[in-house]
Amino acid sequence: MSREVQVTFDCADPAALATFWAEVLGYQVQAPPPGFDTWDAALESMGVPQEHRNDASALVDPEGSGPRIFFQRVPEGKDAKNRVHLDVRAAPDLTGEERMVALEAVCARLVAVGATRIGRHEPEPPLNAGHIVLADPEGNEFCLD
Structure with missing residues (x-):
């Protein structure tokens, strides 16, 4: 049985890193939920405070074949070489x-x-x-x- 894979990056600025990796991979920022034109509008309706609206971002393959790429804000910075890349x-x-x-x-x-x-x-x-x-x-x- 195969499994779906998501690649997750811990980072300081999810929106900026998602923009960079979208360019690298030819991916797109994941669309907001149905009924919303923007993520800001969706997060506003969910009651997410402004200071937490860049806590996460995700990219998807526009052709639907590659894994989802997820970016999550973490408090610590990177301090060693990646073990996986x-x-x-x-x-x-x-x-x-x-x-x-x-x-x-x-x-x-x-x-x-x-x-x-x-x-x-x-x-x-x-x-x-x-x-x-x-x-x-x-x-x-x-x-x-």
Whole structure:
């Protein structure tokens, strides 16, 4: 029996991090409940105080095939390397220099919207096709693969 998976990020600013990851993954911020045009209107009707309206945010795959990504505000900051990270498959069918050129183009676009470049790992055939390591605006590492 398969299970549905949600990926959850602990963070300081759920709305900002959701916006960043929507750009990275081609996802969309999850729509508000039926009957509401905005999340602010929905949260207002639920009695959520203004200071708690950025406690969480979620992204969904517009094609409905990828996992939901959930962002929740936590009081502590990130203080160590991630033990689990996302590999964003930005050039899965490319190899060699063509692959690295494609990854560099995606990297430049993501750095422009808030990512930090950490390092580039050159292809080492036969097993390592090469990848680029980045961090999101709150320091969570991920790879362009």
